[in-house]
Amino acid sequence: MPTPTKSPSPAAAPTATTPATAVRSAPPAAPARGGNTVLLAVIALCTAVTAANIYLAAPLLGLIARDFGAAPSAAGWIASVAQLGYAIGLLAFAPLGDTADRRRLVAVLSAVAGAALVAAALAPGLPALAAAVLVACAATVVPQLLVPLVAERAPADRRGRHVAAVVAGLFTGIVAARVLGSLAGQAYGWRAVFFGAAALTVAIGLLTAVMLPAETRPRRAAQPLKAIAGLPGLLRASAELRAACLRQAGLFGAWSSLWTTLALLLTADEPFHMSTATAGLFGLFGLVSTVVAPVSGSLIDRFGSNRVVIASYVLTAASLPLFWLGGHRLWALCTAAVLIHAGLMAGQVANQTRALASTGTPAAANTAYVVTAFVGGASASALAGPAYAHWGWNGVCAIAAAAVAVGWVGSALVGAKR
Template identity: 65%
Template sequence: MPANPRPWKTAPSNTTSSNATSSHTTPSSPFSVPPGLFLVLIALCTAVTAANIYIAAPLLPLMARDFGSTPSAIAWIASVAQFGYAAGLLFFAPLGDSVNRRKLVMVLSLVTSGALVLGAAASGATALAAAVLVASAATVVPQLLVPLVAERAPAHRRASHVAALIAGLFTGIVAARVLGGLAGQAFGWRYVFLGAATLTAVLGLASAAVLPAENRRRSGPLFAGLAHLPGVVRGSAELRRACIRQAGMYGAWSALWTSLALLLTGHGDDGYGMTTATAGLFGLFGLAASVVAPLAGGLVDRFGAAKVVAYGYTLAAVSVPLFWLGGGALWALCAAAVAIHMALVSSHVANQTLALTTTSTPAVANTAYVVAGFAGGALASAFAGTAFTRWGWTGVCAVAALWLALGWATTAIRVRKAPGARAT
């Protein structure tokens, strides 16, 4: 992908013979903002929309009490959110190569807000899960914005620019756990959903207003990008590797992180007996991801993706036994939380940069990459919920270890490179 020396001006979209669209973009927007402020606003929008995927996890104990159930019995709602996000990515994210992203961001932000409002009014777990499914499917705005940033960043700074948005994404995840837990304890989980709906609408519309104007004319079906997705994946061995190894990493993180509230708020041998608010504060360890993301971006720009992913997997492998010890030792749980976030974000920056630059259809490639990651995460979360019910925290750690092992097995398979090609 050629570099654009003016990263925040629009450029014609990459096209291949398989694309069903033709596009033309113009470098104007209703509101002109400095490049630095543009990136900050996009990062904030990414943070808020990413938080919506995880908003339910720290609130499970409060929801269970409201619905007359137990936290472990409704833990599947966290998995529903991830499956919904994966489905939304599959259908909506490829549109970034073919439709006006400004209008798409606006519509999806409003749909997400509306679904969160309905979730706040839900009278039972089934209705809440349906609302979470819709909200998660529509909250794919970050993955429409990341390819745009990557397309317009200088080649030698592309990973660093992508890392800025990933830092925003993980900040949103931390906010969902920490602020969501505190606000839920103080005001109730329904008000947390209403607050998330308001922030999503405000920042989504603001981001849409400052996006570069695009006048794209489709020459094929609306979801042509989805139809081309299998071919794009088959045509790039590097993209396949990035998808599977991140599915392994994200699955391990998701199994541990979505089950953590059950451990922290549980009683007896399977918990620490914390309140929802106190357990939510544990999410502050996730700020390690926001700090590491810019560093990881610089390392990828300098050394390539393969080395950064290898270091990430090594760190994740160390974190799993620490998490297991953390079932009875709080210091180990704290150390493991920092380690797993550092591992996840470094691997994510490397793999997503590779996915965005390995084909001429970045939105479709990015869709394949993120869907693979979230599908791996959703499956791991589902298995982890069952494992916690049957075998406690040890079962959750076993699920995380299995996902890492599967991801690393694929990572270890080297791809034959053409003469003179750069290793990734």
């Protein structure tokens, strides 16, 4: 992680005491810059395609409910199942990036996700669809296997930019799932969207697996349960990792609480009364993330991650009063959407770069980081729905403000360096 006092690259950093967690790429020498650029582009594309699967069902819930003759509320839990599947996959597979052959793991997970997406497209009812979505999203953890690899192989003075490129791909995939998924579903039906996602997932996943560098590790069986059991100890041992986890949980919690309930505000009779399709176009504000990511990476490489994290919190905090005002003013809502996406992306790149360099087991550290951020986002989202029902948009803004405060204060309490 680039900081004002630069740390050595992961390749040179001390590794865990057991040889099973050592990460060494073969050949040891870095490939030519042209090869790095092509590989980085393919990894970013793979990240976008696979991350989109987590949010694929969300914009299609109305079409799914209509097809199965169910109420929209009855299909709403499919989106929650997708997030549950992703959480399961993070715990089960992401820590294996430190010990398993990532090429084989990426290929297998891509094939499993593709098969599950096909099963989802052919599902005869909601229970079968939910089961297929659960499996597909559990296998959609490929991005979290690739981010540590990129951080390991990047030169120390460009690590932030390389991580930013992959993170930008992830957020681009989320935007594409919400915007393009809804448009394609309206034109061709929700089943066609799942078929298309299956084809893309398998194609880009296998291409990525073929292009990944060969890795040499001591032969041993993968032990996911042991890897999961080691996560609490990893967090206890590293204040830097704990700080990165808590700060990103706060940022993601604020974003999730506001973004998951925004459609309710926009489609309500007062004050905006937008159609579902028009409200869905608000997802395009997520493209701000794609622009901010490379800028954040460059700033991290130049000034260190701490300053970028502080800037991300300033941007997010500045968006909150605008979101509150946006309950009645559309211009304020649009401005706030730009600021919170910029803050979320800057924090994501900085905190993830920090987490990856905090230990000698980057895949395990990345798992702890992503799971913590996911829990923060899911918890805030769960609270935002009831808050909107009882107190309206003001209640949602209060949840977002609380998430920001908890993230920042919590990270300070665990002994993080400011």
